[in-house]
Amino acid sequence: xxxxxxxxxxxxxxxxxxxxxxxxxxxxxxxxxxxxxxxxxxxxxxxxxxxxxxxxxxxxxxxxxxxxxxxxxxxxxxxxxxxxxxxxxxxxxxxxxxxxxxxxxxxxxxxxxxxxxxxxxxxxxxxxxxxxxxxxxxxxxxxxxxxxxxxxxxxxxxxxxxxxxxxxxxxxxxxxxxxxxxxxxxxxxxxxxxxxxxxxxxxxxxxxxxxxxxxxxxxxxxxxxxxxxxxxxxxxxxxxxxxxxxx
Amino acid sequence: xxxxxxxxxxxxxxxxxxxxxxxxxxxxxxxxxxxxxxxxxxxxxxxxxxxxxxxxxxxxxxxxxxxxxxxxxxxxxxxxxxxxxxxxxxxxxxxxxxxxxxxxxxxxxxxxxxxxxxxxxxxxxxxxxxxxxxxxxxxxxxxxxxxxxxxxxxxxxxxxxxxxxxxxxxxxxxxxxxxxxxxxxxxxxxxxxxxxxxxxxxxxxxxxxxxxxxxxxxxxxxxxxxxxxxxxxxxxxxxxxxxxxxxxxxxxxxxxxxxxxxxxxxxxxxxxxxxxxxxxxxxxxxxxxxxxxxxxxxxxxxxxxxxxxxxxxxxxxxxxxxxxxxxxxxxxxxxxxxxxxxxxxxxxxxxxxxxxxxxxxxxxxxxxxxxxxxxxxxxxxxxxxxxxxxxxxxxxxxxxxxxxxxxxxxxxxxxxxxxxxxxxxxxxxxxxxxxxxxxxxxxxxxxxxxxxxxxxxxxxxxxxxxxxxxxxxxxxxxxxxxxxxxxxxxxxxxxxxxxxxxxxxxxxxxxxxxxxxxxxxxxxxxxxxxxxxxxxxxxxxxxxxxxxxxxxxxxxxxxxxxxxxxxxxxxxxxxxxxxxxxxxxxxxxxxxxxxxxxxxxxxxxxxxxxxxxxxxxxxxxxxxxxxxxxxxxxxxxxxxxxxxxxxxxxxxxxxxxxxxxxxxxxxxx
Ligand SMILES: Cc1cc2nc3c(=O)[nH]c(=O)nc-3n(C[C@H](O)[C@H](O)[C@H](O)COP(=O)(O)OP(=O)(O)OC[C@H]3O[C@@H](n4cnc5c(N)ncnc54)[C@H](O)[C@@H]3O)c2cc1C
Ligand code: FES
Numbered sequence: 001x002x003x004x005x006x007x008x009x010x011x012x013x014x015x016x017x018x019x020x021x022x023x024x025x026x027x028x029x030x031x032x033x034x035x036x037x038x039x040x041x042x043x044x045x046x047x048x049x050x051x052x053x054x055x056x057x058x059x060x061x062x063x064x065x066x067x068x069x070x071x072x073x074x075x076x077x078x079x080x081x082x083x084x085x086x087x088x089x090x091x092x093x094x095x096x097x098x099x100x101x102x103x104x105x106x107x108x109x110x111x112x113x114x115x116x117x118x119x120x121x122x123x124x125x126x127x128x129x130x131x132x133x134x135x136x137x138x139x140x141x142x143x144x145x146x147x148x149x150x151x152x153x154x155x156x157x158x159x160x161x162x163x164x165x166x167x168x169x170x171x172x173x174x175x176x177x178x179x180x181x182x183x184x185x186x187x188x189x190x191x192x193x194x195x196x197x198x199x200x201x202x203x204x205x206x207x208x209x210x211x212x213x214x215x216x217x218x219x220x221x222x223x224x225x226x227x228x229x230x231x232x233x234x235x236x237x238x239x240x241x242x243x244x245x246x247x
Numbered sequence: 248x249x250x251x252x253x254x255x256x257x258x259x260x261x262x263x264x265x266x267x268x269x270x271x272x273x274x275x276x277x278x279x280x281x282x283x284x285x286x287x288x289x290x291x292x293x294x295x296x297x298x299x300x301x302x303x304x305x306x307x308x309x310x311x312x313x314x315x316x317x318x319x320x321x322x323x324x325x326x327x328x329x330x331x332x333x334x335x336x337x338x339x340x341x342x343x344x345x346x347x348x349x350x351x352x353x354x355x356x357x358x359x360x361x362x363x364x365x366x367x368x369x370x371x372x373x374x375x376x377x378x379x380x381x382x383x384x385x386x387x388x389x390x391x392x393x394x395x396x397x398x399x400x401x402x403x404x405x406x407x408x409x410x411x412x413x414x415x416x417x418x419x420x421x422x423x424x425x426x427x428x429x430x431x432x433x434x435x436x437x438x439x440x441x442x443x444x445x446x447x448x449x450x451x452x453x454x455x456x457x458x459x460x461x462x463x464x465x466x467x468x469x470x471x472x473x474x475x476x477x478x479x480x481x482x483x484x485x486x487x488x489x490x491x492x493x494x495x496x497x498x499x500x501x502x503x504x505x506x507x508x509x510x511x512x513x514x515x516x517x518x519x520x521x522x523x524x525x526x527x528x529x530x531x532x533x534x535x536x537x538x539x540x541x542x543x544x545x546x547x548x549x550x551x552x553x554x555x556x557x558x559x560x561x562x563x564x565x566x567x568x569x570x571x572x573x574x575x576x577x578x579x580x581x582x583x584x585x586x587x588x589x590x591x592x593x594x595x596x597x598x599x600x601x602x603x604x605x606x607x608x609x610x611x612x613x614x615x616x617x618x619x620x621x622x623x624x625x626x627x628x629x630x631x632x633x634x635x636x637x638x639x640x641x642x643x644x645x646x647x648x649x650x651x652x653x654x655x656x657x658x659x660x661x662x663x664x665x666x667x668x669x670x671x672x673x674x675x676x677x678x679x680x681x682x683x684x685x686x687x688x689x690x691x692x693x694x695x696x697x698x699x700x701x702x703x704x705x706x707x708x709x710x711x712x713x714x715x716x717x718x719x720x721x722x723x724x725x726x727x728x729x730x731x732x733x734x735x736x737x738x739x740x741x742x743x744x745x746x747x748x749x750x751x752x753x754x755x756x757x758x759x760x761x762x763x764x765x766x767x768x769x770x771x772x773x774x775x776x777x778x779x780x781x782x783x784x785x786x787x788x789x790x791x792x793x794x795x796x797x798x799x800x801x802x803x804x805x806x807x808x809x810x811x812x813x814x815x816x817x818x819x820x821x822x823x824x825x826x827x828x829x830x831x832x833x834x835x836x837x838x839x840x841x842x843x844x845x846x847x848x849x850x851x852x853x854x855x856x857x858x859x860x861x862x863x864x865x866x867x868x869x870x871x872x873x874x875x876x877x878x879x880x881x882x883x884x885x886x887x888x889x890x891x892x893x894x895x896x897x898x899x900x901x902x903x904x905x906x907x908x909x910x911x912x913x914x915x916x
Contacts, residue, residue: 028539032543035542036541051822063330063335065335109475117332117452124444125444133319135394139407142393149399152396160335183396183398187396
C-alpha cells in the first residue's frame with residue numbers, strides 16, 4: 001500500500017518543530033506501524049536525510065517505551081500499543097498524521113521522542129512498599145483474597161506509556177497514578193503506607209504540571225492495557241480519607 | 248562417530264592460555280558453601296558505606312534489584328539504563344514465570360531437586376556451586392517479591408498458585424498471568440525508586456555505557472553517553488557492576504528488545520574481562536515466523552502451546568503453498584511424533600527447534616517465502632478443538648491466540664498457526680567467579696550478562712530466578728567483601744587511564760559519523776544476523792563456521808569503510824546509538840564462531856554436525872569438553888577500527904568437576 005505521512009519533526013527541545021509530509025510506497029499490510037517507520041527511515045537515510053527519531057524497545061506491547069499520536073489518537077485506531085499496531089488497520093492511499101505525546105509534563109526531546117521522567121518522580125513520591133531486601137516474611141504468611149489479588153493485578157498491568165496523559169484534554173496523569181494507588185491499596189502489604197502514599201503522589205503529580213481529572217474518560221479508552229477508570233475513584237476515595245484523617 | 252579434538256593451532260584462530268579456577272567457593276558440603284561464604288565475606292561498617300560508591304549498569308531484574316538493595320544498605324549507588332525509565336528494561340517482557348524451591352505443593356520439590364534439574368537441563372556445562380546457591384536462595388525471592396506487592400497468581404484460599412513449566416515434574420513456577428517479568432520488574436523498580444527518593448541511588452536514564460575505566464588493575468568507573476544531549480560523561484566509583492542483559496540481537500532477529508546489546512560487556516571484554524562460552528545461545532521453538540524482509544523483531548509465544556497443538560509440515564514440497572486445511576491427513580508429516588514417539592510434540596526446546604529447521608531446509612516449510620525458502624511449520628489445534636471444544640481451548644490459550652491473530656492477521660481457531668524457532672536467550676556472558684566478580688578486580692557481572700548458571704541450555708523460568716537471586720541476595724553479599732577494602736584512592740578525572748577511555752569513546756563516535764558511506768547500519772546488522780543464524784545457530788559445522796568467520800571479517804571491514812550514519816554527536820541520534828552496538832556485534836560474532844568451532848561436541852541447544860550418534864542425535868564429549876571456555880581478548884592494530892582490531896583470542900579453561908551430580912547423556916527417543 002501507498003501512504004502519505006505527516007510527521008512531526010523537531011530537531012531539539014528548543015526547536016519549534018513542524019509537520020513534514022513524506023510519501024511511502026510499497027508498504028506491506030503485515031508490517032507493524034513501527035516497521036513501516038523503519039522502512040521510511042531506511043529510505044530517508046539512503047537519500048541523505050536524517051531519520052525520524054521515535055522510541056521503542058520491546059515491540060511486544062509490554063515495556064511502554066513506544067507511543068505516538070496517530071491521526072489524533074494515542075497509539076492509533078486499535079486498542080493496543082503503537083508497536084503492536086499493524087498496517088492492515090490502515091487503507092491504501094490514507095494520510096496519517098504522526099505526532100509525539102503532547103503534554104506540559106512530557107517535553108519533546110526530538111521529533112517523536114518525549115521525556116516521561118515525571119512518571120518516575122510520581123513513583124518516587126510513594127509508589128512502593130517500604131520493605132528492605134531480606135526482611136520479608138514467608139510468602140504464605142499473609143494470604144490475599146483472590147478478588148483483591150485480581151484487582152491489584154489488573155491495576156498493576158499499567159505499562160507507564162503515557163497514552164492516558166496524551167489522550168486527556170487536561171493532560172492529567174490520574175489514570176497512571178490511580179493504577180499504582182489501586183495496585184498497592186488492594187494488598188495487605190500496602191496498607192501501612194496507604195494514606196501517606198496517596199497524598200505524596202498526588203502533590204508530586206500536580207507539581208509536575210499534569211492537569212486535573214474532570215471524568216472525561218478518554219484515558220481509559222486510550223489505555224492499551226484497558227486500565228479501568230474506577231482506579232481513579234479508588235485514588236480519590238483514598239485521598240479524601242487521608243486528608244480527613246489529617247495526612 | 249566421535250573424532251579427536253583439534254589442537255589450538257589447527258586453524259591459527261586462537262591460542263591456549265593458562266587454565267583458571269573459581270577460587271572463591273569455599274570447600275565442604277555443597278549445602279554449607281553459601282552460608283560459609285557469606286560469613287567469611289568482610290563486613291563494612293554502616294557509617295562507612297556512604298563513602299563507598301558503586302556503578303550499576305542495567306536496571307533489569309539483576310541490576311534493578313542490586314541497585315535497590317545496595318542503596319538500602321547505605322552505599323552510594325549510580326544506576327544506568329539506556330531506556331527512558333528503569334522500568335523498561337528487557338526483563339519486563341518475560342512471560343511464563345519464575346522458579347523457586349518452595350515446595351508449597353508438597354510434590355517432592357526441594358533445593359536439591361531444583362539444583363539437579365538445572366544442572367541436568369544445562370547439559371552438564373554449568374558450575375555446581377553456583378547452581379546450588381541459586382536453588383538455595385530461590386525461596387527468598389518469592390518472599391521478597393510478595394512483600395513488595397508483586398501480584399502473583401493466587402488460589403481461592405488466598406495462597407500462591409504454582410504451575411509446572413518446561414517439562415519439569417514438580418509445580419515450582421510462580422507466575423502473574425502471562426506477565427511475570429513485568430510484575431517482578433515493577434517490584435524491583437519501585438524498590439529502586441524508593442532509594443532514589445531516599446537519596447542513596449542516583450538514577451541516569453537514557454545513558455549508554457560505552458567504556459569501562461580500569462585503573463591500577465581495578466575497575467573504577469565508566470564512560471557513558473547521555474543519549475539526550477550527546478554529552479560524553481565520566482563516572483568514577485569504587486566498583487562497577489554490569490547487569491546489561493543478553494546479546495541475542497547479534498542475530499538481528501530475536502525475541503529480545505530492539506535496544507538489547509553487547510556493548511557494555513564487550514567493552515569490558517576488550518579491557519581484559521574474559522568472555523565465557525560465547526557460543527551458547529538458546530533458540531526457542533515457538534515464535535511467530537518472519538513475515539518479510541521488513542521484520543524488526545520476533546515474538547515469542549508460550550511453550551505451553553505444545554501441550555495441545557500438533558506440529559506438522561506437508562510430506563511433499565508441492566503442497567507447501569496449499570491451504571493447510573485442504574491437505575489430507577495422509578499427506579502430512581507430524582515429524583516430531585514420527586521421530587520421537589515417546590515425547591512427541593513435547594521434546595525439549597533444542598530438539599523441537601532443530602527439527603523445524605531441518606524440515607524447512609528440506610524445502611517443506613510453510614508460510615511466505617522469506618529469503619529463498621519458507622520458514623515456518625504448522626502448530627495445529629484442530630484435533631484439540633475437536634477433543635476439548637473451542638471454548639476450552641480458548642480458556643487455556645485465548646490471549647496467545649489473540650496475540651497471534653493481531654500480528655499475523657490469521658485466525659488460529661480456523662487455520663493452523665505457523666511457528667518457527669527464534670533466538671531467545673544467551674547463556675554465554677562475561678566469566679565470573681563464585682562472587683560474581685570477573686577476572687578484573689572490582690568488575691562484577693550479574694544476570695544474563697554473566698555466563699554462570701545455565702550451562703549450555705537454560706530451563707524455562709530460571710532466568711528471572713537468576714536475575715533476582717544475583718541482584719537481591721548474591722551480589723550484595725559478595726561485593727561487600729570487595730568494598731571492605733575501599734574506599735580506593737581518589738581517581739582524578741584527568742588521570743591518563745580515564746582520559747584515554749574518554750578519548751577512545753569520542754574518537755569512535757566521530758569516526759562513525761565521518762565515514763558517510765552508502766550502507767545503513769541496519770543493513771549491516773541484518774547481514775550479520777543472517778551469517779550467525781546460518782552458521783552459528785542451531786546446527787554448526789567446521790566448514791560453516793570457518794566460512795562464517797571469513798564473512799564476518801569482511802563485513803566488519805566494510806562496515807568501518809562504508810556505513811552511513813547521519814546527524815551529529817551532540818543530539819539524540821538513534822542511528823549513532825545503533826551503529827556503536829552493531830560495531831560491537833560484528834566483533835562478538837567472530838568470537839562466537841571461534842568458540843563454536845573449538846567446541847567440537849553437541850551440547851545443550853548446540854548441535855555440532857561432526858559430533859552425532861549413529862541415529863543423528865546430539866553427542867557430548869565429557870572427556871574433552873567438560874569445561875567453561877573463557878576467552879581473553881587480544882588487540883591487533885587494524886586500520887579504521889578505533890582501538891584496534893581483533894587478534895587471536897586466548898582460551899582459558901575452567902574445568903567443571905561434578906562432585907554432587909553424576910554426568911549422563913540425554914535421550915528422548
Ligand atoms: C520474550 C522473552 C520471554 C522470556 N520469558 C522468560 C520467563 O518466562 N522466565 C524466565 O525465567 N526468563 C524469561 N526470559 C529471559 C529473561 O527475561 C531475561 O534473561 C532476564 O530478564 C534478563 O534480565 P537482566 O536483568 O539480566 O537484563 P535485562 O532485563 O535485559 O536488562 C538489561 C539492562 O541493561 C541496560 N543496558 C544494557 N546495555 C547498556 C549500556 N551499554 N549502557 C547502559 N545500560 C545498558 C538496559 O537499559 C537494561 O536496563 C524471557 C526472555 C524473553 C526475551
Ligand atoms: S515498544 Fe514496548 S510497548 Fe511498544
